[in-house]
Amino acid sequence: MSKALHETRKSLDDARARHEACLVSFSGGKDSLAVLDLCSRTFERVECFFMYFVPGLECVERQLEYARKRWGVIIRQYPHWVLADVIHNGTFGKDWVGYEDVPIIELSDIHAMAREESGIALIATGAKKTDSLWRRRMLQAQGKAGETLIYPVVEWKKLDVLAYLSAHKIPKPDSSGRNATGIDLSAPSLLWLHDTYPDDFKRLCELFPFAEAVVWRRTFHAVA
Template sequence: MQSSQNSIQKVREQTDSVMLFCSLGKDSLVLLDLIYPHFNKIVCVFMYFVRGLEHVERWVDWAKAKYPKIEFVQVPHWNLTYILRSGMYCVANPKTRLLKLRNVVDAMRLKYGIHYCFLGMKKADGMNRNLMLKGYASNNYENDGLVYPLAEWTQKNILAYMKQHKLPQPVRYGKKASNGIGFNIDCFLWLRENYPQDLLKIYKVFPLSKRILWEYDQKNKDESIARA
């Protein structure tokens, strides 16, 4: 889309070094592919809930092999602060300082000395995203160094680009639009079936999350008994 090229070109006129917040999902992989030819240095920032999951590391290795100029850095997800403070599936730590995405962006800017940061958010992601991104339209979807080249893309556009440029489909834990790692049954079932070793790593950090699959199995067992 022309709006994407305008956003990227505007940043390229200012610098040859940028950051990309890369979740390794469809949107961020498409955005990485879009911006890669235009910049000499791209720092990809992946925010994790549990570090060192094998199925995630395989995608990190794939990205570094396909795009050798990138630097890939992994940092704790800002949402972890809310999980740790509230004690969701772990022992609560009320002293945990709550963070937002902007705090992570500012920390990465300070560490790497890079101002411009690309994010793969789209208007089609929901009403709040739509309202936010509409406010940046007159400035080529850029706001204080935060750049959103995919703002006008739809999921159909994303899938068409991936097919045209032969990008592989990332991990899909379930059928929902939001498809990252999280404390939900779709994700835990996928991990148990495909990467049980990663599930054990999650249990080590969040031991009480074992309850997710236990409750699921117990419910299915009770329903089977009732049908018998």
């Protein structure tokens, strides 16, 4: 961990020499918590942006409020870049007809909006090489590290992140048990939300009514 942390601090110091402010892609998960803490210790000014599938969920707002209070950051919220694909494909929806005009959004579009509204060029994310296939796809979508995009914990392992959170007394966030933390439309995420935050699950089902099929599948077929 000490070597990984040393390399991370060095890369952040190099970025700080070029940028006095940093914009953290914040998910509320353990990786983004570590990145936010690291960046807050390095840059003069730090802000965040968050991408949601369903706005206003209690399980998400708790993490956002924790970050606001602990680090004093502004957190801007945008629709998740995958959401347009989900709507177009009719995922867990009653149909997919009538949504042809919903614009396709790329992750680069979210980055551009966050940069414009914050006035901050540099973005730091919590993507790691050892993440799940989904997170590795996110890493590929974000692009290579460069002048205005950095991955402070890209070489870290899960235990490195947990050790950092423990050392700095940052509570480990609730999660669905997968490597990645956050709300999406995967079966583990939906079941965790149903069991842990039932009111949030009901709200999600208002937008994605057939998400309940995942719960019924577990009930009748013992398949998670």
